[in-house]
Amino acid sequence: MILYDLKCADGHRFEAGLASMFDDNPRCRCGAETSRVPASVRQLGTADTGRSREEMPTTWRGIQQGHPDVVRGWHREMSRREKLEEKHPELAGDRRPVLAHEGAFEGRPLRAGDPLATKVAQATFGTTKEATA
Numbered sequence: 001m002i003l004y005d006l007k008c009a010d011g012h013r014f015e016a017g018l019a020s021m022f023d024d025n026p027r028c029r030c031g032a033e034t035s036r037v038p039a040s041v042r043q044l045g046t047a048d049t050g051r052s053r054e055e056m057p058t059t060w061r062g063i064q065q066g067h068p069d070v071v072r073g074w075h076r077e078m079s080r081r082e083k084l085e086e087k088h089p090e091l092a093g094d095r096r097p098v099l100a101h102e103g104a105f106e107g108r109p110l111r112a113g114d115p116l117a118t119k120v121a122q123a124t125f126g127t128t129k130e131a132t133a
C-alpha cells in the first residue's frame, strides 16, 4: 500500500492508498479525474495507518498458539484499523471476494465483479489492455 496525495481539476486534495504505483488514480468525490502531487511536508509528525488486514496473522502459529496478549494486541490494532478504514475507505483496498488466485491468476487474483475476458487475457498473455467485448 502506497499513500499518494491527489488533486482534481477543481482543486480538491485528498490522500489515497494504492496497491501499486502502476494503479490508476481513484477519482475525486466530485467525479473528476485526479493527478498525483508531491507529498507535502508534514510538520506535526507523520500519520501512521498501522498494519493492514493483509498483515494480520491467519494461522494458529501466527498468534502464538492463541496467546491472550497476542490475540488482544491484534484485536486492538485491527479495531483501530477498522475505524480508520470507515473514515478513509480508500485505505481498505479491494475487499471484493477473491474467486481465483492460483495458476494463471497467481499474480493478479480474480475478484467478484471483474470483467472475466479481460482478466483471463491479462493472466494468460500478460497484456494490460482492456478487452473491447
Ligand SMILES: [Zn+2]
Pocket (backbone or CB within 6 Å): 008, 009, 010, 011, 012, 028, 029, 030, 031, 032
Ligand atoms: Zn474534485
